[in-house]
Amino acid sequence: MKNMNCPACGAPMSIKHQFVKMVTCDFCGQVSLMTDSGLDPTGRTAKLVQLPSKLYVDATGKLKGKAFRVMGRLRYQYESGFWDEWFLTFDGDKPGWLVEDEGSFTFYMKQALTSALPAFEAVAVGSTIPVANQQVFITEKGRAQIIGGEGQLAFTVLPGERVNYFNGTSGNNLVSVEFSEDEIDYLVGRPIQHEELVVDEENYY
Ligand SMILES: [Zn+2]
16 A cells, blocks of 8 residues: 555545556546656546445455455446446456446456457457457447546556447357557456355444
C-alpha cells in the first residue's frame, strides 16, 4: 500500500497493489496514470451510475473458494445495453476479470495470444476460427465503448476508449477477444454460478 494524492483535487489515495497502473479518484473522478515520478492526470474523468450488484470496489469474498479483493471496474456500453468488468486480485495467483451482464457472471483470465488472429472485419458469427491453438466458434461480435470506471486497474484503458470484440466458445470454455486502441486482449473463462461467488459481509465497528 502506497499513499499518494490525486493530482487534480489533492484527495488522498492509497495505491493498493504493486501492479496498479491506473487509478480513478473517489472524490473528483479524475483518471490518473501511475508513472515513475508519481500520478499523472489524464484529464479524463470517470463517474459511474451505481446500479444494484453484489460486488463493489474493495469488496472481499471467495470465488470458487479462492479469496479475492475487488480492485476496480470498467463499464462497457454496447448496442443492446452495457456490461461491467470487475477487476479481481487473488493472493498468490494471477488477477482476473469478473464480467457482470444482466446479473450473470463469467470469470475470465487473460491468456497469451500465441498466433496471429484473423482481421476483426473478417470474423463472422457462426464461423469457427483458430485463436491461440484453440478452435473457437464465434457467437457474438460487436463494438463497445468504455463509458466509466472506478477504483484501480493494472493496465490503462481510458474512459471513452472504443473496443471491437468477439465472443465464442471452445469446448467448455468461453472465449472473448477485445481489440482496443493499443492492444488485443485474449480472455478465456467459465460461467460462474451464483453460489460460487460469495461476498463477505461488510464489517461495521
Ligand atoms: Zn481527485
